[in-house]
Amino acid sequence: MALHFSSACLCSLSQRRVQKIRAVASVSSVTEEDKVKLGGSDLKVTKLGIGAWSWGDTSYWNNFEWDDKKLKAAKTAFDASIDCGITFIDTAEVYGSRFSFGAINSETLLGGFIKERKERDPEAEVSVATKFAALPWRLGRQSVLAALKDSLARLELSSVDLYQLHWPGIWGNEGYIDGLGDAVEQGLVKAVGVSNYSEKRLRNAYKQLKKRGIPLASNQVNYSLIYRLPEKNGVKAACDELGVTLIAYSPIAQGALTGKYTPENPPTGPRGQIYTPEYLTKLQPLINRIKEIGESYSKTSTQVVLNWLIAQENVVPIPGAKNAEQAKEFAGALGWRLTQQEVDELRSLASDLKPITDELFCFLLSVMYKVNF
Numbered sequence: 001m002a003l004h005f006s007s008a009c010l011c012s013l014s015q016r017r018v019q020k021i022r023a024v025a026s027v028s029s030v031t032e033e034d035k036v037k038l039g040g041s042d043l044k045v046t047k048l049g050i051g052a053w054s055w056g057d058t059s060y061w062n063n064f065e066w067d068d069k070k071l072k073a074a075k076t077a078f079d080a081s082i083d084c085g086i087t088f089i090d091t092a093e094v095y096g097s098r099f100s101f102g103a104i105n106s107e108t109l110l111g112g113f114i115k116e117r118k119e120r121d122p123e124a125e126v127s128v129a130t131k132f133a134a135l136p137w138r139l140g141r142q143s144v145l146a147a148l149k150d151s152l153a154r155l156e157l158s159s160v161d162l163y164q165l166h167w168p169g170i171w172g173n174e175g176y177i178d179g180l181g182d183a184v185e186q187g188l189v190k191a192v193g194v195s196n197y198s199e200k201r202l203r204n205a206y207k208q209l210k211k212r213g214i215p216l217a218s219n220q221v222n223y224s225l226i227y228r229l230p231e232k233n234g235v236k237a238a239c240d241e242l243g244v245t246l247i248a249y250s251p252i253a254q255g256a257l258t259g260k261y262t263p264e265n266p267p268t269g270p271r272g273q274i275y276t277p278e279y280l281t282k283l284q285p286l287i288n289r290i291k292e293i294g295e296s297y298s299k300t301s302t303q304v305v306l307n308w309l310i311a312q313e314n315v316v317p318i319p320g321a322k323n324a325e326q327a328k329e330f331a332g333a334l335g336w337r338l339t340q341q342e343v344d345e346l347r348s349l350a351s352d353l354k355p356i357t358d359e360l361f362c363f364l365l366s367v368m369y370k371v372n373f
């Protein structure tokens with residue numbers, strides 16, 4: 001089982017402890033108590049989901065290549081996740097699409113995985129979240145319904161659980177929100193949300209939907225121990241006040257918080273532009289403390305940083321899984337809790353680091369999607 005411990009870490013742990021942590025990492029412990037209602041909607045999802053951006057993607061992930069091996073690994077990630085009881089899966093119409101220079105649309109892959117799973121396990125529970133790309137030439141509420149129907153066709157589903165606006169449009173946002181409301185009223189989705197919305201946009205979207213008696217269920221934003229902008233820009237506080245769930249994307253900082261990347265072994269591809277050897281050097285004291293805390297609970301670093309996010313309350317992290325091992329490990333983030341002292345200590349250690357800038361993320365995403373945020 002690849003748990004991505006660095007060799008230094010492996011040396012410092014006794015064999016017994018490693019075995020214990022490995023066992024915990026693969027425990028299927030998700031229960032009804034590990035589910036939450038998404039905002040004010042009736043949709044109940046696991047307190048942690050998984051992200052499917054990397055499935056079929058060749059623009060940011062997978063070293064710009066997609067092959068059968070990666071496809072099989074993505075399928076095992078899906079199955080392992082469902083086996084562990086993590087049933088909330090996040091995708092988007094742009095992931096893996098030709099539009100974002102991908103190999104296969106992530107929705108198409110997910111649709112195939114669900115179909116195959118349901119054939120041999122008809123009772124299997126899967127909650128699908130997908131997203132509308134607010135492209136400048138898409139105007140009006142009809143564009144949301146049209147894109148949703150295309151997503152449903154790729155997913156081979158008659159409805160999805162959560163439909164989100166992937167990012168605010170340059171214009172036409174009121175029309176998009178109307179489109180979300182129409183999707184609920186037409187029974188095409190159970191709940192609706194937004195993504196990458198500022199506090200002001202979030203409040204406006206919430207108000208507009210409320211007039212129709214429809215709750216805004218979620219706002220999906222970048223949030224991790226080392227990217228805490230939502231705590232500073234009013235988004236987390238507004239989500240808590242309005243009863244909108246904050247869905248945390250990139251919750252393990254694209255692998256940087258797992259401890260597997262070091263100054264000597266930085267990530268390749270676009271991630272290498274963000275998590276440079278210099279940045280990873282500064283990150284080490286935090287990584288070391290995360291590891292130590294994890295050892296005291298027989299948990300991996302990945303499980304600690306996901307548990308830290310869940311401890312913020314009203315937060316559902318959606319880490320990306322490329323294979324079964326990664327997906328299984330996520331499940332071990334549920335069913336236990338860091339102490340408040342540990343939560344505070346980790347935030348304080350992380351505060352010593354210069355935050356990764358939003359501009360860099362937006363630049364990389366805008367290059368990918370050819371849009372401006």
Ligand SMILES: NC(=O)c1ccc[n+]([C@@H]2O[C@H](COP(=O)([O-])OP(=O)(O)OC[C@H]3O[C@@H](n4cnc5c(N)ncnc54)[C@H](OP(=O)(O)O)[C@@H]3O)[C@@H](O)[C@H]2O)c1
Pocket residue numbers: 003004050051052053054090091166195196220221248249250251252253254255256258260302318319320321322325326327329330
């Ligand atoms: N709404 C938006 O604008 C937006 C933006 C970004 C992401 N998202 C969503 O959020 C999801 C998650 O975000 P993300 O994929 O950017 O970042 P992430 O979840 O922080 O990191 C995922 C990556 O970390 C590595 N990893 C995963 N599990 C690991 C483990 N147990 N040990 C070591 N490394 C592990 C994998 O890459 P390697 O194995 O290659 O290291 C994986 O692809 C996406 O899939 C997507 O659904 C949404």
